[in-house]
Amino acid sequence: xxxxxxxxxxxxxxxxxxxxxxxxxxxxxxxxxxxxxxxxxxxxxxxxxxxxxxxxxxxxxxxxxxxxxxxxxxxxxxxxxxxxxxxxxxxxxxxxxxxxxxxxxxxxxxxxxxxxxxxxxxxxxxxxxxxxxxxxxxxxxx
Ligand code: RTP
Ligand code: MG
Numbered sequence: 001x002x003x004x005x006x007x008x009x010x011x012x013x014x015x016x017x018x019x020x021x022x023x024x025x026x027x028x029x030x031x032x033x034x035x036x037x038x039x040x041x042x043x044x045x046x047x048x049x050x051x052x053x054x055x056x057x058x059x060x061x062x063x064x065x066x067x068x069x070x071x072x073x074x075x076x077x078x079x080x081x082x083x084x085x086x087x088x089x090x091x092x093x094x095x096x097x098x099x100x101x102x103x104x105x106x107x108x109x110x111x112x113x114x115x116x117x118x119x120x121x122x123x124x125x126x127x128x129x130x131x132x133x134x135x136x137x138x139x140x141x142x
Contacts, residue, residue, distance in 0.1 A: 004083035008038065008141075010131035011080050011089055012120035015073035018042070022110055023076055026119065029092060029106065030080065039079030039132075039141045045071050053134055062115070069115065077135045086128055089121040 013026050030037065045053070050067045057063050080089060094105025098117055101108035111117045122128035132141070 006081070006083055007085045007125065007128070008079060008081045008132060009086040009089050009128045010120075010122045010135060011078040012135075013076040013078070014070060014116070014118055014120060015075055016069075016116040017110070017118040018074050018076060020110075022118065025110075026106060027076075027078075030078070030089075033082075033088070033092065035080040035082035035085055035089070037078060038081045039136045040076070041136075041140070042074050042076050044074050047071050049134055053131060065115065079132055079136055079141050086122055086125060090123065093117075093119045093121050 011030070013023055017023065017026060027037070047067065050071045051058075054063065054066055054070070057066060060066075082088065091102075092106060094101025094107035096107075096117060097114040098107040098111040099114075101111075106119050107117050122131050
């Protein structure tokens, strides 16, 4: 479509997804959809990076738990490129709370709790740029 915007977004398979062996399944969904994987690495997130990544939630009661969880095991950090990739990847993930996630979405299919909901996706162009910068050096994006 003429109006579609080529975008980059930051996606992540959270520690619960990696631990449960869902990495290949989720990457397959991304590639079937047609997004290009322009950056990919498995890593344990340093605490500082996690606190910066979720900085908008600093004052929320679940912040400590969220940072403990996201740093508690390896994640897969993914840079995606595609038309309307920011909203499109959020739609593939489904709502934050898996109980409200659309049938067929990743969170509906693979998660039961809001605290361990398998994937992350940037929520705006500004977040995407900020998060890609936190997780990838420019030369790591192909
Ligand atoms: P994410 O940033 O991880 O992609 O998730 P999101 O945009 O769908 O949701 P967000 O509001 O940014 O919340 C970030 C993560 O915090 C956890 N959370 N827990 N206990 C709670 O009420 C609660 N609310 C949010 C979730 O793991 C959520 O993904
Ligand atoms: Mg968010």
